[in-house]
Amino acid sequence: MTYTDTQLKNILTQTKRIAVVGASLNPVRPSYYVTRYLKAKGYDIVPVNPAHAGKTLLGVTVVSQLSDIEGGVDMVDIFRRSETVPEIVDEALQVFPDLATIWMQIGVQHPEAAAKAEAKGVTVIQNRCPKIEYQRLFGELRMGGFATGIISSKL
Numbered sequence: 554m555t556y557t558d559t560q561l562k563n564i565l566t567q568t569k570r571i572a573v574v575g576a577s578l579n580p581v582r583p584s585y586y587v588t589r590y591l592k593a594k595g596y597d598i599v600p601v602n603p604a605h606a607g608k609t610l611l612g613v614t615v616v617s618q619l620s621d622i623e624g625g626v627d628m629v630d631i632f633r634r635s636e637t638v639p640e641i642v643d644e645a646l647q648v649f650p651d652l653a654t655i656w657m658q659i660g661v662q663h664p665e666a667a668a669k670a671e672a673k674g675v676t677v678i679q680n681r682c683p684k685i686e687y688q689r690l691f692g693e694l695r696m697g698g699f700a701t702g703i704i705s706s707k708l
Contacts, residue, residue: 568627575632576600584632587684628654638663
């Protein structure tokens with residue numbers, strides 16, 4: 554799975570509303586701090602986790618499942634084990650006819666579910682983190698001294 558920087562940057566630029574499946578209320582969990590980061594960057598975040606449904610995460614009410622979300626989302630960000638991906642993708646494709654992207658976090662991938670979504674015109678990113686890609690592509694990692702492979706006049 555090779556993704557171009559242009560492709561990833563376009564997704565992160567065009568996305569406005571993200572359903573984070575597997576969002577945690579525990580601030581040390583990656584799904585918490587990625588959700589917090591994306592919200593801080595201006596994305597409209599909808600946390601999805603049946604264990605926390607009805608509770609508040611970062612000022613937003615957690616929903617139990619994707620079908621509980623009012624309105625559409627541009628991206629479904631999956632923080633669940635790879636074996637749970639097919640049912641999440643199936644629900645996302647059914648509930649969000651205008652879905653643009655399914656993004657599977659680092660360590661999460663499912664080629665068959667990805668192919669099903671891509672056949673419906675949905676872009677799929679696997680085994681990547683939108684927070685890391687955002688920081689890399691928009692210059693934040695350079696400020697920390699990391700070589701990102703991105704040439705820019707900005708620090």
